[in-house]
Amino acid sequence: MGKFTIQRYLLFKKFPRLYDWIISVFGYKRAIGKLLNKFDFDGIVSDLGCGSGLLSIFIAKRNRNCRVIAVDESNGLLKILHEYTRNERIKNIDLVKADLSLGIPIKEDSLDFVVTSGLIEYIDPENLFKEVYKTIKSDGKLLVLVIRNNIFGKILGKIFGFKPHNLRYVLDLLQTSGFEEIEVMDMKDLKGLNKIKICVISRKTTISFRDKHTEN
Numbered sequence: 001m002g003k004f005t006i007q008r009y010l011l012f013k014k015f016p017r018l019y020d021w022i023i024s025v026f027g028y029k030r031a032i033g034k035l036l037n038k039f040d041f042d043g044i045v046s047d048l049g050c051g052s053g054l055l056s057i058f059i060a061k062r063n064r065n066c067r068v069i070a071v072d073e074s075n076g077l078l079k080i081l082h083e084y085t086r087n088e089r090i091k092n093i094d095l096v097k098a099d100l101s102l103g104i105p106i107k108e109d110s111l112d113f114v115v116t117s118g119l120i121e122y123i124d125p126e127n128l129f130k131e132v133y134k135t136i137k138s139d140g141k142l143l144v145l146v147i148r149n150n151i152f153g154k155i156l157g158k159i160f161g162f163k164p165h166n167l168r169y170v171l172d173l174l175q176t177s178g179f180e181e182i183e184v185m186d187m188k189d190l191k192g193l194n195k196i197k198i199c200v201i202s203r204k205t206t207i208s209f210r211d212k213h214t215e216n
């Protein structure tokens with residue numbers, strides 16, 4: 001469980017439908033879809049802090065051969081995601097309720113792709129990235145959407161109850177957790193989204209972190 005804030009309690013626990021409504025207006029949903037279209041998802045994908053399934057649904061619908069493990073601690077948001085999957089007959093999403101600040105309840109070296117949007121602002125990203133590193137297969141990828149630490153990020157932080165991180169801090173954490181090929185994506189074509197979020201993609205390479213640190 002990350003830090004308690006009243007906004008987090010109200011939006012994710014008490015009124016999850018309000019949160020789901022907020023993300024469906026202002027073009028946010030569409031912009032996330034356009035961003036995810038730039039990637040090929042295959043195999044087993046996990047969406048950490050999935051909320052009502054914005055990323056999970058898009059990935060699962062576009063890539064019917066992949067399986068999406070959608071993880072969140074909010075019963076209310078998972079219930080909404082369950083309703084979407086039932087109504088839209090989406091069969092390749094598994095829902096998992098878990099507090100991700102305590103670890104990721106997924107087998108080590110099992111995931112091909114991890115996506116996470118809006119989670120590292122709520123829980124300790126250092127711990128999260130280390131846990132993600134363990135669950136990803138060699139050559140697997142991690143896509144993190146980071147809220148910009150600018151005026152827009154600060155306003156969103158007040159509404160949603162978090163403090164944005166500096167990008168440098170997030171990039172350093174990814175590196176110390178063992179990720180390589182860390183790249184900040186050019187999102188100039190996604191104007192609205194680009195103002196509030198930064199997309200960072202990284203990879204767990206074939207030489208494991210442990211091997212690299214025990215060389216010589």
Ligand SMILES: C[S@@+](CC[C@H](N)C(=O)[O-])C[C@H]1O[C@@H](n2cnc3c(N)ncnc32)[C@H](O)[C@@H]1O
Pocket residue numbers: 001002012023048049050051052053054055071072073074077098099100101116117118119122123160
């Ligand atoms: C801003 S929302 C993002 C939801 C979704 N990824 C999106 O982009 O629309 C943050 C999500 O993180 C979840 N969350 C926050 N702390 C968590 C924790 N400790 N364990 C699991 N999920 C958590 C919340 O329940 C919420 O669904």
